[in-house]
Amino acid sequence: NAGVTQTPKFRVLKTGQSMTLLCAQDMNHEYMYWYRQDPGMGLRLIHYSVGEGTTAKGEVPDGYNVSRLKKQNFLLGLESAAPSQTSVYFCASSLRRDQPQHFGDGTRLSIL
Amino acid sequence: LAKTTQPISMDSYEGQEVNITCSHNNIATNDYITWYQQFPSQGPRFIIQGYKTKVTNEVASLFIPADRKSSTLSLPRVSLSDTAVYYCLVGDVFKRGGGADGLTFGKGTHLIIQP
Numbered sequence: 305n306a307g308v309t310q311t312p313k314f315r316v317l318k319t320g321q322s323m324t325l326l327c328a329q330d331m332n333h334e335y336m337y338w339y340r341q342d343p344g345m346g347l348r349l350i351h352y353s354v355g356e357g358t359t360a361k362g363e364v365p366d367g368y369n370v371s372r373l374k375k376q377n378f379l380l381g382l383e384s385a386a387p388s389q390t391s392v393y394f395c396a397s398s399l400r401r402d403q404p405q406h407f408g409d410g411t412r413l414s415i416l
Numbered sequence: 417l418a419k420t421t422q423p424i425s426m427d428s429y430e431g432q433e434v435n436i437t438c439s440h441n442n443i444a445t446n447d448y449i450t451w452y453q454q455f456p457s458q459g460p461r462f463i464i465q466g467y468k469t470k471v472t473n474e475v476a477s478l479f480i481p482a483d484r485k486s487s488t489l490s491l492p493r494v495s496l497s498d499t500a501v502y503y504c505l506v507g508d509v510f511k512r513g514g515g516a517d518g519l520t521f522g523k524g525t526h527l528i529i530q531p
Contacts, residue, residue: 308459346503346523347503363520404465407460407461409458
């Protein structure tokens with residue numbers, strides 16, 4: 305049972321480039337989330353999804369887009385990367401709204 | 417918004433019991449209290465969740481007083497491997513009218529266990 309898998313694990317981008325981070329879960333969870341974590345900080349919610357085909361904004365959504373075309377996948381896109389988006393990105397999923405979240409191991413993204 | 421307050425850091429020694437307290441004065445009636453543990457270079461891992469009184473599992477206990485304005489995570493007989501950041505989350509994921517304020521992790525408590 306893989307749980308939550310994030311792809312890629314590391315990436316270096318140049319300012320202005322675009323990319324997509326993939327999150328996949330095999331637990332049939334309804335809810336999925338994208339967070340970012342900066343040095344010395346807790347996790348901040350970027351976007352989340354309450355089910356296939358739905359997305360919603362979190363605390364820090366600007367500069368990011370998401371899609372949930374399939375229940376098991378939640379994609380995070382950066383259309384035009386900026387140095388301020390250098391961070392560690394975590395994906396999580398949960399079965400229901402009041403259930404604990406399961407996290408992936410993160411994607412370390414550097415934007416030069 | 418049920419904001420939480422935790423100590424920034426704590427130190428203890430192997431074999432001791434460690435208690436980390438989280439304050440959440442504005443907790444709402446439907447809010448759960450959830451604790452996560454995070455090691456460097458890893459995603460947070462669920463430890464325990466509760467609503468009131470006491471909850472115990474194989475790794476920790478969670479004590480919640482009657483007014484629910486605080487909670488205490490208790491780690492029995494800690495070891496060096498318990499050195500990590502511990503986050504307290506309070507809230508329901510989705511409030512009426514939208515928002516996801518139950519997902520505010522804050523900076524957590526950096527617990528350091530010494531030999």
